[in-house]
Amino acid sequence: MKTIKKDVLIIGSGLSGLYTSLCLNDTLKIGVVTKDHMDKSNSVLAQGGIASCIDKDDSLASHIKDTMSAGSNVNNVDAVTLLVSKAPKEIHKLIDLGVQFDKDEHGMILTTLEGGHSHKRILHAKGDATGQVIMETVVGQVLKKENIEILKQTMAIKIVFHSEQVVGVIVLNNNQFVFIETSVVVIASGGIGALYRHTTNHPFSTGDGIVLAKEAGCSLVDMCFVQFHPTAFYSKEGDKKFLITEAVRGEGGKLLDRNYKPFMSKYDKRLDLASRDVVSKSIVDCMQKQNIKHVWLDITQHSKDFLEKRFPTIYAFLKKHEIYMEKSYIPVAPVAHYFIGGITTDLDGRTTVDGIYACGEVSSTGVHGANRLASNSLLECLVFGKRTANHINKRLTKNNVLSQQSQITQHIQEQMKVLDQFPPCNDQAPYLKFKNLIQSVMTQYAGIIREDKALTIAYEDICKIKQEVQEFKAVCPLYFEVFNMCIVAEQVILDAIEKDSVGCHYKISSSDNES
Ligand SMILES: Cc1cc2nc3c(=O)[nH]c(=O)nc-3n(C[C@H](O)[C@H](O)[C@H](O)COP(=O)(O)OP(=O)(O)OC[C@H]3O[C@@H](n4cnc5c(N)ncnc54)[C@H](O)[C@@H]3O)c2cc1C
Incomplete structure (x- = not known):
């Protein structure tokens, strides 16, 4: 069995994952696994811009108020205050790294308006290519770092524990399972848009990180808060x-x-x-x-x-x-478009399980309440990515890394053996059929307008699909993606049944629908 050793393993090469990697100490050996290549992420697709009050007529209080108001005032106020107050500093850091925001003829940074903002505070780059410009700069910086290794076309499958401690992650690369030994995992795997037939998201947004976290015992929150653009x-x-x-x-x-x-x-x-x-x-x-x-x-x-x-x-x-x-x-x-709920984290990216952190779209600090304010999510990747890195830097002092990590045990080999028994994947068609079915159910029943009875039907449908999917176990990313989509869909639907309407979660009663 091939084994790699890292001090920190980051799952995802979007803005949150890569920015976290840049903010970690250079003494740490960092691995970043990504399902595709570094130029493929929702971060790269971001168009509109990044929010920060830089105008003298604007104020932090106003940005906070707008964020809370967009979120139906159920946001975590501490998270919002942190996000907004750290924004100008993070923007300057991006500029120092080399990001060129659009400027007017006097060299002043241009800002624009977006929905829910009461001031022009959206900075943009190359017009509507903000994500691409930021990511090109961040990727460029990451590639200069000798301590960061990018493992592309590598999908994280399972977080492994021994004696209740994180000891590593099993990943799938080139149809082979590989064990990456580490004591710290950062889940930065982005959103869940691929659960729906129509989405702005990259097709790999199948919610894998949510399932990795759930299976590791992390708590999830606000799973029904899916934002529709x-x-x-x-x-x-x-x-x-x-x-x-x-x-x-x-x-x-x-x-x-x-x-x-x-x-x-x-x-x-x-x-x-x-x-x-x-x-x-x-x-x-x-x-x-x-x-x-x-x-x-x-x-x-x-x-x-x-x-x-x-x-x-x-x-x-x-x-x-x-x-x-x-x-x-x-x-x-x-x-x-965007997943507001996700893995419960505190303001330092800590999940409810020691050794597992989460940041970016997959995480939920409560900063967005029940509806994210436009252009606050690239910002979230920076502010909470940095805090996650700072916490890990303090946790892993130079002396206790690597040497403290456990050896590969019998237990890990047993887990690998189970996976190694999966047959090879000979035909992608069944998985594509399952993806299609899940997307139909989610689009029909768990979209912008939801209804309790229909959600119950949707839950039953997804459970049936999940049972069928399990009969198609194979050494193939598509199998794991489809299985993950079933688990995430279940969680979205169950939370939608439980929660009353608020923000982007809007339920009508059966009688409204019949009338
Ligand atoms: C079209 C579009 C436009 C947007 N415009 C804006 C905007 O203007 N302003 C704004 O603030 N926000 C915008 N957003 C939202 C914002 O881009 C995202 O919320 C943010 O970029 C998410 O970053 P992330 O790092 O959390 O995830 P992503 O950028 O989605 O990256 C996720 C990474 O995780 C990897 N991954 C996933 N699962 C696994 C696995 N199992 N194993 C290994 N790797 C895995 C993926 O390969 C990818 O590298 C937009 C989103 C979209 C889709």
């Missing part, structure tokens, strides 16, 4: 995936109904810049009442020059679909 591009094929950033509405974009009339005034006084939960629900209501599959987004008041410069990624994408933002309305509809 109001405006993904709707194509004739019904393929809603590409995000049209909220910054388009920040620059004056208006949502229009089937008769090309603005409709947000019927729902919220903040109109098109109400928080995401409100705008998504309003669009669904409008679509149901008018029996349409999408609404329109109108940004035609701006010139081609402005739009091409401000939204180069979106402009180029739409052009391929023969939509020209300066003269055509954009067909849009809500899709699954």
Whole structure:
């Protein structure tokens, strides 16, 4: 059995995982496992920007108030205060690392508005390519570090314990199980968008980290809080995936109904810049009442020059679909976008199990309440990624690393033996069928509007799918992904049944649906 030894193993190479790795001491041997390559993550896809109050007319109090208000005021106030107050410092750190935010002709950083923000405080880079610019810089820095090893196309499968202590992680690489010995694991595996048919997320967002944590005994929280972004591009094929950033509405974009009339005034006084939960629900209501599959987004008041410069990624994408933002309305509809709930952590990234940390989208400090404020999540990766690293740095002093780690025991070999008995994967078709089934159930029953009786049916459906999936055990990432999707789906549905409506979790009673 191949074994690798690390002081810290990070699961995920998005912004949270890589930023944590950069903030860990250089004396530590760090491994980062990633399902694909470093240029594939939701972090890279981030468009709109990153929130921080840098304007003299803005204030931390206002950013805190907006974050709480978007989150239906059920946020963890300490987490919000920390997030907002550390934001300017983290932005400066990014600039020091080499990130170039967009500036005006006087060299001042430009900011824009997004839904739920009462001030212009969203910094952006290369127009609508903020995630890509930040990640290119962070990846560049990580590659310079000799103590960080990136293990690409490597999927974490199981956290292993011995005598109640974390001793390592079993990973799957090139159809082989490998044991990575470590006493500290950081789960930074991102969201769960792939559980839904229509999502802005990368298809690998199957919630693996949630299952790794759950099986290790970590507690989970607010699993039913899934945020739906109001405006993904709707194509004739019904393929809603590409995000049209909220910054388009920040620059004056208006949502229009089937008769090309603005409709947000019927729902919220903040109109098109109400928080995401409100705008998504309003669009669904409008679509149901008018029996349409999408609404329109109108940004035609701006010139081609402005739009091409401000939204180069979106402009180029739409052009391929023969939509020209300066003269055509954009067909849009809500899709699954961001996972608010997740692995319970404190403000230092500690889960409820010693030795296991979590940060980024997979974690839940309670900072987002019941609905995340736009552009607060890249920030979350930085602020809580750094705190996670700081805590681990204190925990692992130079003298007690590696030498304190246990040897590979009989117990670990036994666990590996069980997995080694899995047959090879000869056919991907059954797993793709299961993925499809799970996505159908989640999209139909656990979407923007939920209903108790339907959720119960959904739970039964997922349990049946899970039973079938287990008969297809194989040495193949797809098997583990599909199994993980079943477990996460169960948790989302159970929490949705239990919780009353709040923020992005919106339930109607059966009678409302029948009327
Ligand atoms: C299209 C889009 C636009 C967005 N725009 C913005 C924005 O403008 N501003 C903002 O603040 N937020 C935005 N967000 C949200 C934000 O990008 C994410 O919340 C954030 O980047 C999550 O970072 P992360 O590091 O937690 O996870 P990710 O960036 O998703 O990275 C997860 C990593 O975990 C790895 N992984 C997963 N499972 C395993 C496993 N079992 N084994 C090994 N590796 C694993 C993946 O390979 C990946 O490397 C956007 C999201 C999307 C999808």
